[in-house]
Amino acid sequence: MAELTVTPLGGGRYRVSDRASHVVAYAVQSGRERWVFIEGMVYVVAGTDSRGGIVHATDDDVALSAPMPATVAAINVTPGQEVETGDLLIMLEAMKMELPIRAPRAGRVTAIGCAKGELVQPGVTLLELE
Amino acid sequence: MFQRILIANRGEIAVRVIRACRELGIESVAVYSDADAQSLHVALADRAVRIGPPAAAESYLSIPALVDAARQTGAEAVHPGYGFLSENDAFARACEDAGIVFIGPPANVIASMGSKVAARKLAEGAGAPVVPGETSIDQSDAAIAAAAERVGLPVLIKPSEGGGGIGMKAVHDAAGLPAAIAQARREAIAAFGDGTLYVERLVQRPRHVEIQVMADGAGHLVHLFERECSLQRRHQKIIEESPSTAVTPALRARMGDAAVAIARAAGYRNAGTVEFLVEGAGDGASFYFLEMNTRLQVEHPVTEQTTGVDLVRAQIAVAAGGPLPWTQAQLAQRGHAIEARVYAEDPMRGDLPQAGPLLLYREPLMPGVRVDGGAVEGGEISIHYDPLVAKVIASGETREAARQRLLAALRDFPILGIRTNVPFLVGVLEHPRFVSGDIHTGMVDADRDSLLAALPHEASPEALAVAGALSGGPPTPPSAATARLTRVTMDPWVTLADWRG
Numbered sequence: 001m002a003e004l005t006v007t008p009l010g011g012g013r014y015r016v017s018d019r020a021s022h023v024v025a026y027a028v029q030s031g032r033e034r035w036v037f038i039e040g041m042v043y044v045v046a047g048t049d050s051r052g053g054i055v056h057a058t059d060d061d062v063a064l065s066a067p068m069p070a071t072v073a074a075i076n077v078t079p080g081q082e083v084e085t086g087d088l089l090i091m092l093e094a095m096k097m098e099l100p101i102r103a104p105r106a107g108r109v110t111a112i113g114c115a116k117g118e119l120v121q122p123g124v125t126l127l128e129l130e
Numbered sequence: 131m132f133q134r135i136l137i138a139n140r141g142e143i144a145v146r147v148i149r150a151c152r153e154l155g156i157e158s159v160a161v162y163s164d165a166d167a168q169s170l171h172v173a174l175a176d177r178a179v180r181i182g183p184p185a186a187a188e189s190y191l192s193i194p195a196l197v198d199a200a201r202q203t204g205a206e207a208v209h210p211g212y213g214f215l216s217e218n219d220a221f222a223r224a225c226e227d228a229g230i231v232f233i234g235p236p237a238n239v240i241a242s243m244g245s246k247v248a249a250r251k252l253a254e255g256a257g258a259p260v261v262p263g264e265t266s267i268d269q270s271d272a273a274i275a276a277a278a279e280r281v282g283l284p285v286l287i288k289p290s291e292g293g294g295g296i297g298m299k300a301v302h303d304a305a306g307l308p309a310a311i312a313q314a315r316r317e318a319i320a321a322f323g324d325g326t327l328y329v330e331r332l333v334q335r336p337r338h339v340e341i342q343v344m345a346d347g348a349g350h351l352v353h354l355f356e357r358e359c360s361l362q363r364r365h366q367k368i369i370e371e372s373p374s375t376a377v378t379p380a381l382r383a384r385m386g387d388a389a390v391a392i393a394r395a396a397g398y399r400n401a402g403t404v405e406f407l408v409e410g411a412g413d414g415a416s417f418y419f420l421e422m423n424t425r426l427q428v429e430h431p432v433t434e435q436t437t438g439v440d441l442v443r444a445q446i447a448v449a450a451g452g453p454l455p456w457t458q459a460q461l462a463q464r465g466h467a468i469e470a471r472v473y474a475e476d477p478m479r480g481d482l483p484q485a486g487p488l489l490l491y492r493e494p495l496m497p498g499v500r501v502d503g504g505a506v507e508g509g510e511i512s513i514h515y516d517p518l519v520a521k522v523i524a525s526g527e528t529r530e531a532a533r534q535r536l537l538a539a540l541r542d543f544p545i546l547g548i549r550t551n552v553p554f555l556v557g558v559l560e561h562p563r564f565v566s567g568d569i570h571t572g573m574v575d576a577d578r579d580s581l582l583a584a585l586p587h588e589a590s591p592e593a594l595a596v597a598g599a600l601s602g603g604p605p606t607p608p609s610a611a612t613a614r615l616t617r618v619t620m621d622p623w624v625t626l627a628d629w630r631g
Contacts, residue, residue, distance in 0.1 A: 037544035
């Protein structure tokens with residue numbers, strides 16, 4: 001592939017060219033993430049990870065946290081309770097929508113890290129499964 | 131004509147109405163919750179009044195707070211926009227009782243059209259065809275499940291009040307009924323404060339085509355043709371256009387007449403929309419009355435762009451007691467317009483709404499493109515409200531010209547800091563079915579996997595090159611992007627917000 005040249009145009013605009021053609025890109029840095037917009041597509045480049053798109057979470061840490069800032073509408077389990085895969089653990093509410101947090105696997109609830117009515121932030125663990 | 135109008139809404143529609151007021155020489159009064167103190171609609175209005183905390187129930191849905199704000203500022207009329215209290219008859223009545231003109235239909239018309247049961251009866255009485263369905267008087271889960279069996283599966287379970295696809299659930303087999311009924315009821319109560327449910331037969335592969343109507347206080351009624359709103363995801367419209375590729379002149383005339391007949395039977399006044407489901411295409415297609423929305427629609431711009439009228443100005447003129455600005459004979463469709471709704475949501479994660487900062491936000495400027503937006507760079511999309519960021523409307527002589535313009539506009543609409551559906555909209559507009567015009571309401575959800583697969587899953591070489599240039603820059607002075615953000619943060623609105631009071 002031909003080498004790409006990036007020229008800042010000011011105001012978050014960049015011109016990306018190889019010998020044959022060029023495109024205009026828009027980019028900003030937000031913490032460790034770099035957001036890039038090119039021709040209607042958005043790429044989030046995180047740290048040294050070169051993946052675009054959103055990384056799909058599979059582990060409990062992420063599955064049992066709020067995907068976005070939300071209000072805890074209901075907590076359906078208590079510590080010590082055994083749950084099956086798919087059981088509704090916590091119901092969050094944001095932007096007029098319900099966001100169910102379901103058990104990613106069977107297990108026992110060891111701790112609950114939120115309270116009904118609380119505003120929770122993404123990434124914070126709502127519940128721990130053993 | 132009014133001297134001062136209060137806009138009981140936020141976001142892009144508040145901005146739209148404020149601009150119409152300015153053109154007409156009418157003072158605009160914005161209202162805002164604490165979450166919106168620095169919003170564009172507050173900055174643009176002549177005055178702004180704080181009405182409460184971020185929760186909509188205590189601010190944009192608070193009838194006493196809004197009526198007080200109108201009284202305090204001496205507003206003679208209230209424009210409700212869409213959503214929030216726009217279809218709440220108690221609000222319309224509270225305005226009337228306070229001697230304030232509600233820019234919309236009379237309270238009793240809102241009430242009858244707001245009830246799907248009453249609206250159906252009214253439409254049937256006016257001679258319009260309706261989809262089979264019922265609202266059980268016994269609202270227990272078992273009775274609703276029984277009603278679904280009587281209507282015949284598959285069915286749609288939806289809140290009797292409200293709209294916008296909220297709380298609406300499609301059920302294909304009896305086993306899915308209990309969960310769907312429970313969830314629809316919870317969402318209905320949360321969104322509209324009323325858990326009454328309605329069950330309707332699910333028409334397969336229907337198109338959603340609606341007719342814009344407008345009426346004045348003297349009983350004059352016109353329709354402003356159709357809007358095709360079949361492109362939906364999870365029953366939420368994302369792309370609308372006019373004219374519809376399924377509607378022939380003969381079908382248009384029949385649907386227009388039906389819409390006018392329904393509005394006349396209801397004693398309608400001001401702007402409204404009669405929604406129909408269309409089965410098939412061409413002169414022989416069938417259509418069924420779905421519901422009437424007693425307010426301005428989100429997608430009203432496609433009608434404005436193809437008929438050359440201003441619906442908001444007409445709403446204000448009619449509410450002030452004036453005659454309809456046009457006769458039916460003066461109205462005509464010209465060219466084609468398509469609207470794309472830009473939502474703060476992540477298509478890769480089930481359309482999960484996104485909240486966060488608009489680090490970079492640049493609306494496209496180009497021939498034939500209109501952007502109705504309510505956000506600014508440096509602002510924030512809050513978790514408290516609807517995730518609609520902006521509407522991009524493209525017009526052209528032909529559908530294909532409008533489609534190409536809309537694609538060009540979306541490819542030049544960078545929004546960074548939060549995920550939006552712009553990449554997904556580009557994919558939908560390029561989809562062969564959309565290009566051909568052979569669409570139905572289930573198309574986007576049915577083709578979802580292939581539409582998502584077409585989105586980039588890895589950063590392109592160009593994106594990586596730009597990202598590299600970004601992080602490789604010297605730490606001081608700040609990069610151009612950072613410098614711009616700093617400037618926006620220091621915007622004068624921030625300091626003027628308190629002064630406006």
